Amino acid sequence: MDARPALTTPGRVVFAPGLARSIPSEAGIVAMEVDMGIADLPRPVGYVLGGGGSLGAVQVGMLQALSEHDIAPGVVAGTSVGSLNGAVVASDPASAANRLSHLWARLTREAVFPGGLLAQVRTLQHTRTHLFPSTGLAAVIGDFLGPDATFAGLAVPFAAVAMDVATARPHVLREGPLLPALLASAAIPGIFPPVEIGRRRLYDGGLVANVPMRQALAMGARSLVVLDCNFPGHAPDPPETIAEVLFYTALVTMRTQPALEAPLIAADVPVVYLHGPEPLRFSPLDFRHTAMLIEAAYEAARSFLGDLDVTGPGLYGSP
Numbered sequence: 001m002d003a004r005p006a007l008t009t010p011g012r013v014v015f016a017p018g019l020a021r022s023i024p025s026e027a028g029i030v031a032m033e034v035d036m037g038i039a040d041l042p043r044p045v046g047y048v049l050g051g052g053g054s055l056g057a058v059q060v061g062m063l064q065a066l067s068e069h070d071i072a073p074g075v076v077a078g079t080s081v082g083s084l085n086g087a088v089v090a091s092d093p094a095s096a097a098n099r100l101s102h103l104w105a106r107l108t109r110e111a112v113f114p115g116g117l118l119a120q121v122r123t124l125q126h127t128r129t130h131l132f133p134s135t136g137l138a139a140v141i142g143d144f145l146g147p148d149a150t151f152a153g154l155a156v157p158f159a160a161v162a163m164d165v166a167t168a169r170p171h172v173l174r175e176g177p178l179l180p181a182l183l184a185s186a187a188i189p190g191i192f193p194p195v196e197i198g199r200r201r202l203y204d205g206g207l208v209a210n211v212p213m214r215q216a217l218a219m220g221a222r223s224l225v226v227l228d229c230n231f232p233g234h235a236p237d238p239p240e241t242i243a244e245v246l247f248y249t250a251l252v253t254m255r256t257q258p259a260l261e262a263p264l265i266a267a268d269v270p271v272v273y274l275h276g277p278e279p280l281r282f283s284p285l286d287f288r289h290t291a292m293l294i295e296a297a298y299e300a301a302r303s304f305l306g307d308l309d310v311t312g313p314g315l316y317g318s319p
Contacts, residue, residue: 037069038225038308041270044074046221047089048213051080051186051206051254052229053284057104059085059227061297062274063097065305071225075157077216079205082227083160083185087178088144090158101294103144107287112136113191127193134183134192141182149178157219160185161205161212165194170209171202172218210254211319213265223270226262228319230255258319266315273317275304 049059059082072093078086088103089096114136151158151174162184164171173181176197184195184202194201209215211228265271277296282289308316 037310038066038272038305039070041071041225041272041310042222044221045071046213046216046219046224047073047076047086048211048216048224048226049076049078049082049086049089050211050226050228050230050258051082051204053081054107054109054282054287054290055229055284055293056081056085057287057290057293058229058276058297060097060100060104061294061299062227062276062301063089063100064294064298065274065301066225067094067097068302069305073156073225075159075216075219075221077159077161077212077219078185079161079210079212080186080188082211082229083182083205084141084144085227087149087154087158087160087182090154090156091145091149092155104290104294106143107140107290109285109287110136112140112287113285129190129193131191134187134195137186137192138179138183141179145178145182147179151175151178151181159212159215159219161209161215162187162195162202163205163208165201165203168208170205170212170215171200172212172215173197206254209257211258211261213258213261213271217265217269221269224265224272226258226271226273226317226319228258228273229276255319262315262319266313269313270310271315272308272310273315273319274301275317276300 052058063085073089076086076090078084085096085100088100092099113132115132158174160173160178160181162171162173162181163169173184180195180197183192184197185205187193187195187202188204189207192204194203196202205212210230211226213224213226216224262271262273277293277300282293304317310316
């Protein structure tokens with residue numbers, strides 16, 4: 001895996017730790033390229049965690065690989081399952097990978113998506129908007145963070161990204177209790193009910209900002225490390241149930257945003273887009289393969305980081 005930048009900006013001088021060297025551009029302008037490792041990224045570093053259901057286990061392996069480098073986050077932004085993992089990271093970055101590995105080992109489909117097919121039909125008939133109650137997800141959030149956790153109690157600035165139903169635009173949540181914010185960020189339309197916070201009705205932020213890079217930059221990040229748990233360049237498996245149909249539609253929509261935004265953002269700041277495992281044929285609703293996903297993601301990210309050569313603004317890896 002080539003960890004050189006996919007995009008550089010000729011004529012820009014980047015001041016950072018490392019050895020600078022001049023690089024001639026096609027226009028004859030001399031650009032300054034600076035050798036940096038992952039530990040030399042401009043601070044504050046923004047960790048960006050995207051959505052993807054049970055594939056969020058991939059982020060645990062990526063965090064394990066990152067923990068082997070001096071690259072603690074200065075800000076954290078997450079969407080959907082990435083907001084849940086991200087909140088744990090923001091609560092204590094040093095212990096997050098270890099904590100999450102134990103928490104994810106206990107997750108099951110029944111815990112997050114309670115009820116069989118008949119229960120789903122009854123819920124849909126009663127609510128007309130969704131298949132599952134959010135009670136299971138709320139219990140998982142409480143297990144991960146405690147039922148009374150707040151943004152103010154986190155060690156690192158954190159944002160959970162949802163979608164405002166009235167505007168169909170990203171809505172950033174950064175204050176108050178974490179539980180409703182994380183429920184909103186993960187409220188996949190048709191799967192879970194929308195969440196009311198203040199006067200806003202909110203759904204899963206993955207529909208508009210599944211990998212919230214711009215939101216991390218708005219929080220002050222000067223470089224980004226992206227933990228995207230969707231397999232780059234690969235569509236999910238064909239769905240077989242109504243829940244999987246809804247999730248499939250959301251995932252296909254989610255893939256467009258990072259592919260469009262990452263190169264644009266990388267023109268100004270280094271964007272390290274971590275390499276995940278090779279595509280595995282697992283449903284985002286299936287939690288039976290957590291250990292395999294974590295291990296595969298760890299090995300892939302560890303290899304990628306070992307070869308990484310940061311030379312200033314650019315896209316290192318790809319969505």
